[in-house]
Amino acid sequence: MQTATTQQSETAKTSRIGKRPVDVPKGVTVAVQGRKLEVKGAKGQLARELPASVEVKVDGAKVHVTSTAPGRDGSRLQGLVRALLAGMVKGASDGYERVLELKGTGYRVDLKGTTLTFALGYSHPVVFNVPKGLTATIPADSKGTVLVLNGADKELIGQTAATIRGFRPPEPYGGKGVRYRGERVREKAGKAGGKGGKK
Numbered sequence: 001m002q003t004a005t006t007q008q009s010e011t012a013k014t015s016r017i018g019k020r021p022v023d024v025p026k027g028v029t030v031a032v033q034g035r036k037l038e039v040k041g042a043k044g045q046l047a048r049e050l051p052a053s054v055e056v057k058v059d060g061a062k063v064h065v066t067s068t069a070p071g072r073d074g075s076r077l078q079g080l081v082r083a084l085l086a087g088m089v090k091g092a093s094d095g096y097e098r099v100l101e102l103k104g105t106g107y108r109v110d111l112k113g114t115t116l117t118f119a120l121g122y123s124h125p126v127v128f129n130v131p132k133g134l135t136a137t138i139p140a141d142s143k144g145t146v147l148v149l150n151g152a153d154k155e156l157i158g159q160t161a162a163t164i165r166g167f168r169p170p171e172p173y174g175g176k177g178v179r180y181r182g183e184r185v186r187e188k189a190g191k192a193g194g195k196g197g198k199k
Helices: 004-010 072-093 154-167
Strands: 029-033 036-041 044-049 054-059 062-067 096-103 108-112 115-119 126-129 134-137 146-151 177-180
Touching: 029 054, 036 072, 044 072, 054 072, 062 072, 072 154, 096 154, 115 154, 126 154, 134 154, 146 154, 154 177
Parallel strands: none
Antiparallel strands: 029 036, 036 044, 054 062, 096 146, 096 177, 108 115, 115 126, 134 146
């Protein structure tokens, strides 16, 4: 015999954020085909498979997300899919941008076609191919020390930026390396700093 607490935990719960409809701006279309969610806009086309217990319904310029999963999983999945959908809509309409900065003597990046070549203080250059769906640009006035990534896929642009940063993460003693624009790197004083510097 199930108690009232057990029955309550097995019923689907709603997420405060997940139950809010996602507004679809002009120029963006959202379509659901089976378990596949597709979003098209000026900045690109994105697609994602939906979990089995989540339903997405398009109602004019609004999209509603519901989940039939029991207990807390219902609200978790509803909130997750709603957040992913909102990110897809924003990416398809406005796109995302990530700016990386190269700090260090001789550190620079060159772009030929879709291939990035980094000089990061190693004995060899680091070569990286820009994934399909993203565009990379190097501002002319940056002299190769600034890299701008643009794309519709928030996850892809974030992962790509993290991969590039991982080629030479900012080191704590001089701050040399690849960093996100606006990133605060916690720098250490070094051995000389604790002794009042070299005499």
